[in-house]
Amino acid sequence: MKQIVVVGNGMVGYKFCEKFVEKPEFKDFKITVFGEEPRPAYDRVHLSEFFENQDAKALEMAPAEWYAKNNIELITGERVADINRTSKTITTAQDREFTYDYLVLATGSAPFVPPIKGVEKEGVFVYRTIEDLEGMLAYAAKLKAKNPNAKAAVLGGGLLGLEAGKAVMDMGLEPHIVEFASKLMPRQLDLRSSQVLQLKLESIGLNIHLSKITNQILGNGSIVGMEFGEDDTLDVDMLIVSAGIRPRDELGKNSGLEVGVRGGIVVNNKMQTSDENIYAIGEIALYNQMIYGLVAPGYDMAAVAVNQIIGQAKSVMPDDIDMSTKLKLIGVDVASFGEPFMPASKGHSIIFENKTQHLYKRINVSHDGKKLLGGILVGDASDYNMLHQIYLNGMAIPEDPAQLILPASDGASAFGDVKDLPDEAQVCSCESVTKGQICAAIENGEATDVAAVVSCTKAGTGCGGCKPMVADLTNATLKSLGIEVKEGVCEHFDLNRQDLYKIIQVKGYTHFNEVLDNHGNGGHGCELCKPLIASLMATINADTANKEYAIQDSNDRFLANIQRNGTYSVVPRVPGGEITPDKLIALGEIAKKYDLYTKVTGGVRIDLFGATLNQLPLIWKELISHGFESGHAYGKSLRTVKTCVGSTWCRYGMDESVSFGIELENRYRGIRAPHKIKGGVSGCIRECAEARGKDFGLIAVEGGWNLYLGGNGGANPRHAELFAEQIDNETVIKYLDRYLMFYMRTAKPLQRTAAWQERLEGGLEYLKEVIIDDKLGIADDLEKEMQTLVNKFECEWTQAINNPEMMKRFNHFVNSEEEDDNLVFVPMRDQKMPEPWK
Amino acid sequence: MEEILDTYKTTKLEDVKIWFKAASIHDFPADGGACVKYKNKQIAVFNFARIGKWYACQNVCPHKMEMVLSRGMIGDDKGIPKVACPLHKKTFSLEDGENLNGDMDAIATYPVKIEEENVYIGFSD
Numbered sequence A: 001m002k003q004i005v006v007v008g009n010g011m012v013g014y015k016f017c018e019k020f021v022e023k024p025e026f027k028d029f030k031i032t033v034f035g036e037e038p039r040p041a042y043d044r045v046h047l048s049e050f051f052e053n054q055d056a057k058a059l060e061m062a063p064a065e066w067y068a069k070n071n072i073e074l075i076t077g078e079r080v081a082d083i084n085r086t087s088k089t090i091t092t093a094q095d096r097e098f099t100y101d102y103l104v105l106a107t108g109s110a111p112f113v114p115p116i117k118g119v120e121k122e123g124v125f126v127y128r129t130i131e132d133l134e135g136m137l138a139y140a141a142k143l144k145a146k147n148p149n150a151k152a153a154v155l156g157g158g159l160l161g162l163e164a165g166k167a168v169m170d171m172g173l174e175p176h177i178v179e180f181a182s183k184l185m186p187r188q189l190d191l192r193s194s195q196v197l198q199l200k201l202e203s204i205g206l207n208i209h210l211s212k213i214t215n216q217i218l219g220n221g222s223i224v225g226m227e228f229g230e231d232d233t234l235d236v237d238m239l240i241v242s243a244g245i246r247p248r249d250e251l252g253k254n255s256g257l258e259v260g261v262r263g264g265i266v267v268n269n270k271m272q273t274s275d276e277n278i279y280a281i282g283e284i285a286l287y288n289q290m291i292y293g294l295v296a297p298g299y300d301m302a303a304v305a306v307n308q309i310i311g312q313a314k315s316v317m318p319d320d321i322d323m324s325t326k327l328k329l330i331g332v333d334v335a336s337f338g339e340p341f342m343p344a345s346k347g348h349s350i351i352f353e354n355k356t357q358h359l360y361k362r363i364n365v366s367h368d369g370k371k372l373l374g375g376i377l378v379g380d381a382s383d384y385n386m387l388h389q390i391y392l393n394g395m396a397i398p399e400d401p402a403q404l405i406l407p408a409s410d411g412a413s414a415f416g417d418v419k420d421l422p423d424e425a426q427v428c429s430c431e432s433v434t435k436g437q438i439c440a441a442i443e444n445g446e447a448t449d450v451a452a453v454v455s456c457t458k459a460g461t462g463c464g465g466c467k468p469m470v471a472d473l474t475n476a477t478l479k480s481l482g483i484e485v486k487e488g489v490c491e492h493f494d495l496n497r498q499d500l501y502k503i504i505q506v507k508g509y510t511h512f513n514e515v516l517d518n519h520g521n522g523g524h525g526c527e528l529c530k531p532l533i534a535s536l537m538a539t540i541n542a543d544t545a546n547k548e549y550a551i552q553d554s555n556d557r558f559l560a561n562i563q564r565n566g567t568y569s570v571v572p573r574v575p576g577g578e579i580t581p582d583k584l585i586a587l588g589e590i591a592k593k594y595d596l597y598t599k600v601t602g603g604v605r606i607d608l609f610g611a612t613l614n615q616l617p618l619i620w621k622e623l624i625s626h627g628f629e630s631g632h633a634y635g636k637s638l639r640t641v642k643t644c645v646g647s648t649w650c651r652y653g654m655d656e657s658v659s660f661g662i663e664l665e666n667r668y669r670g671i672r673a674p675h676k677i678k679g680g681v682s683g684c685i686r687e688c689a690e691a692r693g694k695d696f697g698l699i700a701v702e703g704g705w706n707l708y709l710g711g712n713g714g715a716n717p718r719h720a721e722l723f724a725e726q727i728d729n730e731t732v733i734k735y736l737d738r739y740l741m742f743y744m745r746t747a748k749p750l751q752r753t754a755a756w757q758e759r760l761e762g763g764l765e766y767l768k769e770v771i772i773d774d775k776l777g778i779a780d781d782l783e784k785e786m787q788t789l790v791n792k793f794e795c796e797w798t799q800a801i802n803n804p805e806m807m808k809r810f811n812h813f814v815n816s817e818e819e820d821d822n823l824v825f826v827p828m829r830d831q832k833m834p835e836p837w838k
Numbered sequence B: 001m002e003e004i005l006d007t008y009k010t011t012k013l014e015d016v017k018i019w020f021k022a023a024s025i026h027d028f029p030a031d032g033g034a035c036v037k038y039k040n041k042q043i044a045v046f047n048f049a050r051i052g053k054w055y056a057c058q059n060v061c062p063h064k065m066e067m068v069l070s071r072g073m074i075g076d077d078k079g080i081p082k083v084a085c086p087l088h089k090k091t092f093s094l095e096d097g098e099n100l101n102g103d104m105d106a107i108a109t110y111p112v113k114i115e116e117e118n119v120y121i122g123f124s125d
Helices: A011-021 A024-028 A049-053 A064-069 A130-146 A161-169 A190-205 A250-254 A293-308 A384-393 A435-443 A448-455 A465-479 A497-507 A512-519 A531-541 A554-558 A581-593 A613-625 A657-668 A730-747 A753-761 A765-773 A779-791 A796-801 B004-007
Strands: A002-007 A029-035 A073-077 A080-084 A089-094 A096-100 A102-105 A109-111 A124-126 A151-154 A173-176 A208-211 A216-218 A225-229 A232-235 A238-241 A244-246 A279-280 A327-328 A333-337 A347-354 A359-366 A374-379 A426-428 A568-569 A598-600 A604-609 A638-644 A677-682 A694-700 A704-709 A723-728 A825-828 A832-834 B018-024 B032-038 B040-048 B053-058 B075-076 B080-085 B091-093 B112-115 B118-123
Touching: A002 A011, A002 A096, A011 A029, A011 A293, A024 A581, A049 A130, A049 A161, A080 A250, A089 A279, A096 A293, A102 A232, A130 A238, A151 B018, A151 B040, A161 A173, A161 A238, A161 A327, A190 A208, A190 A333, A190 A347, A190 A359, A190 A374, A225 A779, A279 A293, A327 A384, A333 A613, A333 B075, A374 A384, A384 A426, A384 A465, A426 A435, A426 A465, A435 A448, A435 A465, A448 A465, A448 B032, A497 A512, A497 A531, A497 A730, A512 A531, A531 B075, A568 A613, A581 A604, A581 A613, A598 A832, A604 A613, A657 A677, A657 A694, A657 A730, A694 A730, A704 A730, A723 A730, A723 A765, A730 A765, A730 A779, A753 A765, A825 B004, B018 B032, B032 B075, B040 B080, B040 B118, B053 B112
Parallel strands: A002 A029, A002 A102, A029 A073, A102 A279, A124 A238, A151 A173, A151 A238, A173 A208, A638 A677, A677 A694
Antiparallel strands: A080 A089, A089 A096, A109 A244, A216 A225, A225 A232, A327 A333, A333 A374, A347 A359, A359 A374, A568 A604, A598 A604, A694 A704, A704 A723, A825 A832, B018 B118, B032 B040, B040 B053, B075 B080, B080 B091, B112 B118
16 A cells, blocks of 8 residues: 655645546555645635635535545645655644655645735735635625725736636725736736726726836725825725735755745656655646646646556656636636737737727737637637637638637638537546547437536536537537437426427416326426426416415415525515505514514515514415505516606606506516516606616606616616607507517526527517517417416415415424524614524 | 534434324325424425325535425436425435535435324434
């Protein structure tokens, strides 16, 4: 049994273990891994996601149990302090000694903090570990409590610096980027692409300061600003230093291994250091006079070291390492590949720039115009995978290479087919998976869908950038094998939503099991198909969610919105946002009686939080007795029609927006749709109801209403498009009936109108032909179906509280009247909130 | 937090010492679940009517430690009966508690038997 000691449990150190356990030779080795951080290796590439969910567990490469299961000893929170090369032992900071046959150094790097005066002040952070992030979050919370407009700067406008900029935004501080060079991402971008990126980042609220040399950090104890030169200062309350990395080579250096002048442990192409029993991989390895700060070369180094140790001498690092990279920075695509900046002596550049849309594309081609040598993409990197493959494999390019980056006039792709790639083309560079491996996994029957390809080849599990290409390749290979590519809703149905809609309508099914038995694949359903079919049956049969409640989605099942501690929130309908003082008082009294947290929602109604399952029917009984009804805030159905005050009160109003808003809300309440639907009605073009941000929006103008369709807020905000002008109330309702019904019939599951409309072949013009000109001859049917839904409306809460059988589900325990004793609330601003998740 | 999880340990049929009479079979929805209180434990019990089987597991989802699994939807993942947590749709095998769409620790499962239209859950303590 040979002993291997791995020093460092970062991404590359972990990858070494992962690659090793896959080898049959592993049985002859015993691996001990040391990590200085308290937790097992995590995905540092996606560190900024921690700010979104603060879930350290989600970033883990593998849980601690994985190491145990594979017989690897993982020692976290203990630093290796010394190597004794003669006795082949290491000593830890806790003075424990371990012997090794092979030593693998994967200590990575530490952030470089430039020696600026005042850099030790409180409020100055580095961006590397989860502990760093936790420190920042705590400090930011303190700042915001004192000053909601607090500012934070990032020192360094490189790749990591911009990631840190996003973190600052997520923390709710005013973000500033301070860069020493005259451009952003100086290692990846040329000056023009940097300017395009800068415009884009500024448009989303990032403040960028270039060519700034920081002289000192200002402040007495804690940071209050940065000084760049005389009279040139920037007030900031927090600073994140992201000015590059330094390899953590102390261990190697102290034990006499050969190191580079500017740090890093020198390795040969076998990843061996100057001591043949010691390997170095990742960001401490100095290979070809270079430190490679990307994860893909680090993973390759880990694989080479594993192969060398088990005696596969032929496995070595290539001389040229591909430093191509694609990432999404704060929602902006940025990619560079091959030789991004190319001197004119080596070839020509073709550049496409459109600053109005924040787009920049540059490709560099050889003088004879036959080879792609590299390039830069900002704003839209959807062609990156193909361009990168063409570059890597030296594939032929079109006679006019400009076609590679210009939008094709005939809509045809200049790239040809993914199937044309050579088998050795590396599709996933993080995991080194080739096109051949992906196709083979499908051809030998190991995988029959994208998820299976990912799990058996590991393609797409690193940075995830290649996922679209893996999907294209999988689908193309399946097709070439004559296997139908499934567009079904889940493993239980090969049919899509539209087909299921037609089937249920024609056959008149009223139970989930009927649909599953007659049209499913023999399974028992799941959390994808059950709520979908529940929603379809509700739309088609005008049912409420009380029907067959066990197939309803989490919220529909209990007719309330489940919140983070498993309690629910209650939202009665307040059509158009119009409410009498008596009803307001009733809401207040009920909220007080049941000790509910109360807040006005984004849809201008009142949300009561913290109701237990047992309390829901009690609360609703009282609400209904005061004339309220369900607000369907929990359903994929109409939420609110938001209105401005309109011509009844407003001195600018052109029409009665409140009256019309109430009429529309009452018309469409309760109908089940592929996703939630929101409406808005504004009394004039000042648009106080924000109607153009809704699925349907109306704005009163001289001579009628302007109707806008297909808008939403959410992750991808989209303005609704102008559909018809100056139409009367009756025409609005006619068009809306047809539009909503057409959407409910044809959209994909969980697709809002905005996404549906955007992908509708023929676009807005086609939609007008169907709805206004009745090109498909279905307008009558659509109107009739909608009218049936409107006529059959019934408040499902009223239905539930009057039916003892339906009420049975509102108990936490089936065998006790007690409440969930796991619930803990803590006080917040005179109300209560759930105890935060740990 | 960890203490909650310590309360729940998978019980094998052969280790059952107590069969706890929980409720009538009519108190559970077809192809759905409800929660049973036993001493300081909360147990999710599912009536998988489609396959004529009953399952029991801890009610607490190990992801965020909330008592919610009994309110989850059930179904199957390539033939394995499962429950999906209503909070974030983490799925767990009802047979052995394994987390099917992630690498969380398995949840504890318990044997169930039906006698004279009553549901009994098996515990070792």
